[in-house]
Amino acid sequence: MRTGPFFPPKTISWYMARLFIARSAGVLAGLIIVLMALDLLGESGNILAYPGNGDAALWHYVSLRVPQLVQRFLPFAILLGTLITLVAMNQNSEIISMKAAGISAHQILAPLFLASLAVAALSFWFNDHVVARATAALSAWQDVDYGKVPDHRGIVSNVWVRAGEDLIHADTVTGRGARTVLHRVSLYDRAGDRLMAITTADTAAQGHGGWVLRNVREFNVGQGTVTPRPTLVIGRGVTADRFTLSSVDPDGLSFRALNRAIGDLRAAGRPTASLQTVLWHKLSGPLSAFLMPLLASVAGFGLARSGKMFIRAVIGMALGFAYFVADNFALAMGNIGAYPPLLAAWAPFLLFLLIGEAVLIRTEE
Template sequence: MSVQLQFFPSRQISLYMVRLFLTRTLAVLALLVVVLQTLDLLGQSGDILAYPGNGDAQLWHYVGLRAPQIIARFLPFSVLLGTLVMLTSLNQNSEIVSMKAAGLSAHQILAPLVAAALGVALVSFAFNERIVARATASLSAWEAVDFGPIPRDSGVKSNAWVRDGNNLVTAAIVAGRGTNVQLRQVEIFNRVNNSLTTIVQAPRAHYDAASQSWLLDDARQFDVARGTSRPIGTVRFGHDIRPDQFTLAKVDPDALTFNQLRAAIADLRDAGRPTASLEASLWHKLAGPLSALLMPILGSVAAFGLARSGQLFLRAVMGMALGFAYFVADNFSLAMGNLGAYPPILSAWAPFFLFLLLGETVLFRTEE
């Protein structure tokens, strides 16, 4: 078969380029994670150690929860920078020129990188689903209790609040579903004529299905007018508050897997709540990892044309600018989707297809 008709014309070249691409990407990712995790830990270590009893174990636990978030966020950046480093090196050594002299087109040279980037995107999606979502949920719950003990529950949510008539009820931790919902660090702000009168605080609360109300344990009441506090023991409240109002009060899309977020959106839709911003985040769970697929195409401007122009550094900067412009457009579009200005599908997928067309246009106009 003719070289021009083969998508991967050489097994040796393909494996060679895939190996270079993956090693450069992983090296850049490791460097970014070490630097950013160190800076983040320096900023958070004081708050972690401020809780009585916390020590080195809690610092390492924080690293274990925070590192997956950093990896997920900066993996596409690493693919972009790894692509630029690799293609720039191949050009400096005239390897791109040799490939084109052997009859390979620009797309054939990039084909192994695109295939490897697709594999990176699939691994990224699985990593987000299995590790990042759980780590985000656990870290959010841990931060909500100032790095103290949190209930061991996979469905934990943090910083939820609901209205009970004229009063406000907040809970730092919400764990469980249905009638088994448990609340931690509960505060009830009792108001009369929009004026705060008392604040009831309790370390925990649970739903009593028999009376269809909530029970506070070891509660204390603070009188705003007198400035005094006194224990009031067990208190019943919230006869009109359903358990799902706490579980649906705050849905963090980053702390849920794709299927969990889709189920939460269905629950909110059934309850008559707006879901546009969550739908945008749902679609972005697919579009985000696939951004790795764009990086070899956007960074390809650094690979070709050097023999004619000789401006290697300028082309590398152009490739980096195209890649970072995608991330800016992606974040802007997602923000517009969260505000309801863009439809959810458009806000998640428009930047991907726009820059895919832009990268292909640049590649065709310059090399094909």
């Protein structure tokens, strides 16, 4: 039996990759069904509490929640799928047969690495095009307590900005840069702890070094009078990015959109470290699927009759879960600025890649 430098024979490669993908998909489907059922039991009361919501609203929630569960638990499914595949092959002496034919441990795992790399690429596309949109839609739906969500794109809603002692509120903000327009604007004129006046306007646009309000109505709190004005300039020195970039949800943005938002924030002189961490994690996160076969490989080698198969499987599972703990810890440290963004996103992946490779070489090669 001839083998290549990196892969086992084609028949064995297809057999292992097919077995690995099928079992990982089965594990993922089982996890999603159980977790979605538990999640729906806890959230269905809130969804149905809104008048008019029924079965269609529950199915809509499921359609938005399932992509998030797939994103979160795909690496777990890959880990368990690898463990199931390798343990079964070891118990059936398939691993021993391949090693007797001169196939090394790295060659045995090569089809799993290639298949998991394809899964990682598919996962990145899925997270970027499906999960980000589902997360944004679900967040908007939850913000209105599962009621009707206004169908607006590229609009920031419910924005508060501080201008000195005053507060400016806009129901919605459209446009970017010099074309930014505030809609249904309210200015709360304060002097210390006292509210002096409340000014409302239909729209506001940049001009005269501030924001020009149109169709103004000024309510004087002390006198109890309302004074109409055609225009009024407020918020001098308040830039447009303070309205358009007041809240950036990185989980609800694609890789390109988040990168653009980070560029806008950086140009405005605002901190972006936590967002950069999430940006890099959008790449390292899907690649964790590539890491799982290596961490679980300890369960596939060694003699099945030695009585240590269960211990090996537990070690493989422990390595996988230790990676997830380290990854979440590093991500949290990056979000609070304790770790640099690149270190927070990539250090756990590289660390456990070295650990998995060292364990494989030490125990088998």
